[in-house]
Amino acid sequence: MTKSEMNKKILGLWVFPFGLYNLVKCLNFHWSVAFLLLLWTVRLEGAQQAQPPIGLKITKIKTASGQKYKVGGTPLQNQARIYTDRDHLKFINVPKIVLGLSYLMTANSDHKSKGKAFLTFTTDRSVRLWVCRDSRGDHIKKGKAPKWLSDNFERMETRIETNEANMGFFILYRGKKDLPKGRCTLGGNADPPAAGQMNNYVVLFAAAIDGDQKQNLSAQMPIRLSQLWGWIKTR
Numbered sequence: 001m002t003k004s005e006m007n008k009k010i011l012g013l014w015v016f017p018f019g020l021y022n023l024v025k026c027l028n029f030h031w032s033v034a035f036l037l038l039l040w041t042v043r044l045e046g047a048q049q050a051q052p053p054i055g056l057k058i059t060k061i062k063t064a065s066g067q068k069y070k071v072g073g074t075p076l077q078n079q080a081r082i083y084t085d086r087d088h089l090k091f092i093n094v095p096k097i098v099l100g101l102s103y104l105m106t107a108n109s110d111h112k113s114k115g116k117a118f119l120t121f122t123t124d125r126s127v128r129l130w131v132c133r134d135s136r137g138d139h140i141k142k143g144k145a146p147k148w149l150s151d152n153f154e155r156m157e158t159r160i161e162t163n164e165a166n167m168g169f170f171i172l173y174r175g176k177k178d179l180p181k182g183r184c185t186l187g188g189n190a191d192p193p194a195a196g197q198m199n200n201y202v203v204l205f206a207a208a209i210d211g212d213q214k215q216n217l218s219a220q221m222p223i224r225l226s227q228l229w230g231w232i233k234t235r
Helices: 003-015 021-026 029-046 147-152 211-219 224-233
Strands: 058-063 102-105 119-123 127-134 153-162 169-175 182-186 202-207
Touching: 058 102, 127 153, 127 182, 147 153
Parallel strands: none
Antiparallel strands: 058 119, 102 202, 119 182, 127 169, 127 202, 153 169
């Protein structure tokens, strides 16, 4: 067996443990490997489970509408209530990535709320916020997100299903950066150029992603990937 054949055999055993080596034999070898390396990177980054901020205290919750918002009575889980003013609406099939997070129950009557500083609250430590957005206000259903959301949060492919038949599910947005302890401000659900939404958003609270956690995430990518890519480019 030649060195090249041996390298391909090792590659098939290491990179494609799920039988995907057959794909490489059918498609262009180099592009297939490049695609799978990219997929691997995305899976590692997206699979990191958000950690609950243990002992977090959320106070001074205020809305421009005067509606009552409050921290959920339980951590985020299946059958947890979504809104303070809609007892029958609940989360179902909560994905593992956000399971167990603290969350802020909003009022669904505020689904038409506007303003860049519609909601304010105070946290006693740094946090990473997530926002649950009505799927009807997402591009997959020809809707649009408000500018404050798209500017400060990253749209995820993760969904949280609900028992609200018309909405179906929330689209999750993850904050682009940690917020320091203190006062936090979020905009209105229907703030421009928002369109399509019929239910209000919900806020989730995760522990801040500090430097050590980012470093640990990067360490999940084996060093061998860079070595493998160097080998591919020489072929």
